[in-house]
Structure formats: C-alpha cells, structure tokens
Amino acid sequence: MDSRIAVIYGHDAAKMTRALLEHDGTAGRIGGKDASIVLKPNLVVPSDPSQGATTHTEIVEEIVSYLIENGFHGITIAEGAWVGASTEEAYRKLGYHRIRDRYGVKLLDTKKDRYRKLSPCSIPMEISETILDADFIIDIPVLKGHCQTKMTHAMKNLKGCLSDRSKRDFHRLGLDLPIAALNTVLHPDLIISDGLCGDLDFEEGGNPVDMGRMMASRDALLIDSYAATLMGFSPDEIGYIKQAEEIGMGSYRKWDVVELSEPERTSAKPSGTAARLSAYTEPDEACSACYASLIHALKRLEEEGGMHAIEGRRIAIGQGYRGKAPEIGVGACCAKAGISVSGCPAKADDILSMLRTL
Numbered sequence: 001m002d003s004r005i006a007v008i009y010g011h012d013a014a015k016m017t018r019a020l021l022e023h024d025g026t027a028g029r030i031g032g033k034d035a036s037i038v039l040k041p042n043l044v045v046p047s048d049p050s051q052g053a054t055t056h057t058e059i060v061e062e063i064v065s066y067l068i069e070n071g072f073h074g075i076t077i078a079e080g081a082w083v084g085a086s087t088e089e090a091y092r093k094l095g096y097h098r099i100r101d102r103y104g105v106k107l108l109d110t111k112k113d114r115y116r117k118l119s120p121c122s123i124p125m126e127i128s129e130t131i132l133d134a135d136f137i138i139d140i141p142v143l144k145g146h147c148q149t150k151m152t153h154a155m156k157n158l159k160g161c162l163s164d165r166s167k168r169d170f171h172r173l174g175l176d177l178p179i180a181a182l183n184t185v186l187h188p189d190l191i192i193s194d195g196l197c198g199d200l201d202f203e204e205g206g207n208p209v210d211m212g213r214m215m216a217s218r219d220a221l222l223i224d225s226y227a228a229t230l231m232g233f234s235p236d237e238i239g240y241i242k243q244a245e246e247i248g249m250g251s252y253r254k255w256d257v258v259e260l261s262e263p264e265r266t267s268a269k270p271s272g273t274a275a276r277l278s279a280y281t282e283p284d285e286a287c288s289a290c291y292a293s294l295i296h297a298l299k300r301l302e303e304e305g306g307m308h309a310i311e312g313r314r315i316a317i318g319q320g321y322r323g324k325a326p327e328i329g330v331g332a333c334c335a336k337a338g339i340s341v342s343g344c345p346a347k348a349d350d351i352l353s354m355l356r357t358l
C-alpha cells in the first residue's frame with residue numbers, strides 16, 4: 001500500500017498542480033511516450049468552478065501542458081456529465097475546446113463512447129472502453145459535499161465513466177456499493193484533487209467554501225478516507241468507503257501527509273450556508289484551509305443538532321490571534337485560547353471533537 005498524500009496550499013491552481021506532478025514524478029511513472037493517458041475531471045454540470053461543483057480548468061490544462069512537455073501525446077480528456085446535463089456544453093463553457101485546439105488532445109464525452117459490460121460485485125455496469133483501455137488514468141475530482149453520499153471525491157468521480165443507463169442504476173442501488181464495485185475495475189494511477197473551493201454539501205455547487213488546498217495520491221480509497229476527515233467526517237461515515245473496505249479493497253485510518261507549502265490566508269467572502277455558519281466565527285487573518293475546516297466542522301455540528309452549545313459564542317481563528325487568549329480558538333495561532341484545537345491548519349474532525357465537548 002502506498003499511504004503517501006501530498007498536500008499543497010494556495011490559490012494558484014496551475015502552480016500547485018505543477019508542484020504536485022513534479023513531487024509525484026508522474027512523467028517517470030508513465031510507460032512509453034505513446035501511452036494512452038486519460039484525464040478525468042469532474043464536470044457534473046456546466047457551471048463555473050468558482051461555484052464549487054467542477055474541476056478548475058487551469059488544473060486540467062496544467063496537467064496537459066506538463067504531459068506534452070514531457071513528450072506524451074496520447075492524451076484524452078474524458079467525462080460524462082450527470083444524466084440530463086450536457087458534457088459538450090461543459091466542455092464549451094469551461095474552456096476545454098481551447099485546450100483541445102491548443103495542445104491537440106482529444107475530448108471524449110463518455111456518454112457517446114463504446115461501453116464494455118462488466119459486473120464487479122455482481123453489479124452490471126457499462127463502462128467507457130476508452131477509459132478501461134487507458135494505460136494511465138489521472139482522476140481530477142473536486143472535494144465537495146454530496147446530498148446522498150455526504151461527500152464526493154476520487155472514487156465517486158469515476159461515475160462519469162459510465163453510460164447514463166448505468167448512472168441511473170447506480171442511484172437506484174443506493175450508490176455506495178456500486179461506487180465501491182466500480183473502483184475494483186477502474187484504478188486511477190494518480191489522483192490530483194481540486195480542493196480549492198468545493199461545495200459545502202451539494203454536488204451541484206452553489207455553496208463554495210474557500211479551502212485553498214490541492215492534494216495528490218496514488219490510491220483513491222486512501223485519499224477519500226483522508227478527505228473525509230477534512231470535511232469533519234470519519235471515513236466510517238462514508239458509505240462507499242465502508243463498502244470498499246468490506247469488499248476487500250483495503251482500509252486506511254493512517255496516512256503519510258507531505259505538505260509542500262504553508263497555508264495561505266483567505267480573502268474570500270463566505271456565501272450561502274457558509275456565510276450563515278460564519279456568524280459563529282471571529283476570523284482575523286485566517287488561512288483558507290483552517291477556516292474551511294472550521295466551517296465544515298460547524299456544518300457537521302449543525303447536522304447532528306449540536307449548535308445550542310455555541311449559541312452566543314464566537315470561535316477565534318487566524319494569525320491575528322497569535323499571542324492572544326480568546327475563549328475558544330482554532331489552529332496553532334490560537335494556542336493560548338481557553339479552549340483550543342491544535343494544527344496548522346486545524347483539521348475539521350479535530351474541531352468537531354472539540355465543539356462536541358462545549
């Protein structure tokens with residue numbers, strides 16, 4: 001098992017992507033220069049990435065640029081939007097035609113590909129042949145909430161490799177086991193995670209949270225288990241992670257995180273649900289990753305009906321609290337707080353544990 005996860009903080013998607021690829025040594029991991037390489041972003045709906053649903057186009061473009069510079073040319077960007085949405089419209093609106101024309105890569109709408117019928121875990125599914133036959137798959141999910149599975153990330157992003165009929169079947173079967181089963185036959189070689197501003201609780205976007213983070217890993221189950229904790233969940237609470245463990249894909253509760261940079265301050269103004277939850281916070285020069293952890297923890301606390309414990313209180317966070325002693329504080333900057341959570345950035349699951357004690 002490869003338990004390494006590289007994490008980089010910031011807001012410059014292209015620069016962060018390049019650093020993750022170089023850290024991974026991706027070019028050296030792909031076989032011959034004629035290898036077929038599939039890039040699988042999340043374009044579930046044709047909405048701008050700033051809304052929290054879709055992969056930032058700069059990430060995909062930087063991966064393409066890196067691969068071309070390293071002599072690879074068999075590159076296909078492949079995606080199938082959710083049932084009822086147009087992949088082509090997403091490609092057009094989000095700048096993928098320009099990438100195709102500039103770099104000479106292929107754009108594949110998996111809704112129009114040929115499918116191979118497989119039945120992992122006795123669940124029939126039609127999977128894009130192009131993706132199944134690829135020599136190297138780069139999964140480029142958005143870390144965001146999901147109305148049915150609580151979160152969606154690397155493993156669930158592969159649902160875009162299915163026919164619309166299989167997508168519908170997955171929903172009919174409750175998603176968790178089908179997603180785990182799909183991941184027994186599709187194994188991304190690299191996951192480049194877009195954790196820049198994924199949605200707080202809905203896969204279609206609209207409540208983006210500035211997280212200022214990207215990650216890389218070679219194992220979808222590993223990075224999803226870790227990502228769950230960043231949203232304030234235990235991996236045990238995510239059904240498809242549990243199912244994956246039960247069918248023998250492994251189990252992760254520990255990971256080796258390598259941080260390639262330090263957290264950056266946020267300048268984003270929370271909107272939607274995040275703005276409502278921000279009423280319980282008192283930020284002063286807070287970093288994106290730390291503040292997002294606090295918002296995710298508050299969301300989890302709200303879902304479990306625990307907000308009464310913090311009514312009338314405000315949680316301090318940010319570099320402006322260094323040396324000060326607020327009542328409750330989050331992150332290393334608030335180490336002198338009466339009640340504090342360590343970490344730089346603090347993690348959502350740790351913050352939630354603290355909030356439950358109030």
Ligand code: SF4
Pocket residue numbers: 263285286287289290291317318319330331332333334343344345346
């Ligand atoms: S602890 Fe302070 S410096 Fe570290 S991420 Fe949080 S706000 Fe930023």
